[in-house]
Amino acid sequence: MTQTSRTISAASEAAARAQEAAAADTPATASAAPDAAPAAPDGPKADKKAAAKPSRKAGKKAGKNIIRLSELYMPTLKEDPADAEIASHRLLMRAGMIRKAASGVYTFLPLGKKVLAKIENIVREEMDATGSQEVMMPALQPAELWFESGRWDDYGPELMRLKDRHERGFCLGPTHEELITSLVRNELRSYKELPLSLYQIQVKFRDEIRPRFGLLRGREFIMKDAYSFHDTQESLQRTYDKMSAAYGRMCDRMGLAWRAVQADSGQIGGSTSCEFMALAEAGEAELVYCECGYAANTEAGQGIAVLREYEAPRLEKIETPGISAIPDLAKYLHTPESSTVKAMVGKGADGALVMFLVPGDHELNLIKAGRVVPGFELLDDEEIEAAGLPKGSLGPVGLPAGLRLVAERDLRSMERWIVGANEDGYHYVGARPEADFTVDEWADVTVVKPQDRCRECEGVLEGARGIEVSQVFQLGDKYSQAMGATFSAEDGSEQHFVMGCYGVGVTRSMAAIVEQHNDGQGIVWPAAVAPAHVCVVVLDSTDDKVSAAAERMARELVEAGLEVAVDDRDLRAGVKFNDADLIGWPMQVVIGKRGLAQSKVEVKDRKTGEKQDLSLDAAAALIAAALL
């Protein structure tokens, strides 16, 4: 119990710290921005180019940075693709940024690739700033490493397995703990070299049970994964905090509305873990949060269930004809679902039967159940029958001996329970723990849900949905133990590395950004990740004066430090306007004969839709001011 609450506060503190750290760092980022921001999206790139080609200023060279739509492979779609449901999938397809190659497998076209590069650069800059060093590990990994860690079996069918011509086993990496551990175990030998942090931006493979929602859940995707090695837990904690702060900054720079939440560490393993959620209805994750700062993924979080006692003077078996489901039972007894108790039977790895009891309006959390009963699995219908139990109306009263009973700890706040009578069509009311049955263990086993009370401050938990864009883990020595990765400590002893790992879903972030930044016309890219800052829409591209003015405009913008696209295609105005809105350049400059006659161009802000007629110089100045 104490241990649990310590886990809670430790994890939630970590989440809150990440959120705060990012908030606190925002001014720093912002103050760095005046230097960095003009070049931020392509800072290092621009520097390199400037160094390599000092002649960049020669007009022709500058012109090379311009994206010319007349030459760009950018097949936009007028209609929504039939197999795309959510906004990001639909719009990225329509804007000609991605195409599907197979279920959950996508090609990135030139514009999509540019956005990807922007995101990768933000990630790279923030990772470099933490002192992590970029490497590149293979996607193709030998099976032996996975035998060593035990995950060849544990990872399950999601692991893409294959054999080479000599029948040797390989897999396509879904993550790289094994690889990185094998990399350092022979050559990272001394505590003096610690801590060490390495990262890569690379393609990952997971044979998802059901790929869906375009880039949000693919079978092949790009991930930034980092791994850190330490001699002590304290050292790990420092890096973990640094990474968390960096992750918050990445989200901010990508323009994401996000929240750091306490998470389960799942298949990766380890103890403390925190996820960064981009808030979105299309998100697959549910989370709860509280005013006090507590926030958690519902699969990992804890709350206090609010229960309503059903007045029953004593234990009484009542007839409930045809009723087995909780909602029907509650309705039949005119009481909230929270005054009933739901029973679920499963078995542990040893095959012993266990019954879990949870409030009727809550769900059993299988992850938590697995912690109480290792290898826990619910019985299927046949097994229930074989065990001599009824399918509905399960309950703790009068159970066969030897069946272990585990109850949600919050149920202790209720004296009299409504439970199944282990007989079709009958339930008990007024059943009292200890008097009418014996609970072997009280534990936290439910899925937290909105309206539960916060365990930290007793406030009411709110609910939201999110897209998990990144996650940080403290792995401890799970992999260094399994794979024998040790170093020499100061006292000369051999010790296992303490490890951390940190992932960012790059392609998933791209989808998350679109989920948060779109409207009826298309995508509205935040400037930092847009394929270019501004598009010069040339309405009469065959008119020499107009195209000359457009060229001048484009060059001026490039010289001001902006990334520029020019829609110089010989197409009708409406098509170009619609494409520009669909693709989502943050700003548009419309240049046509009509405006030029008055020496004016139109500047449109994609986000607000605001349009202004301005002189060429004023337009360039306005755009530069708005975007830099």
Place this chain on the structure above:
RNA sequence: CGGGACGUGGCGCAGUUUGGUAGCGCACUUGCUUUGGGAGCAAGAUGUCGCAGGUUCAAAUCCUGUCGUCCCGACCA
């Protein structure tokens, strides 16, 4: 894996109930006109109807199998 749906020119779809030898819109090619919010007219090209069997004089259409894709579910007794 369970349930549902869908595979017909590049894209979006109709045609399938009631078998009769493939159509619409967009895109594409050529020409003319047009040109500030997805142009008009004319001419043209593009499909072994996912694949494999079967039934039939005849199959996009009926039957069987198979592959692919999407949606829902995969704890909520």
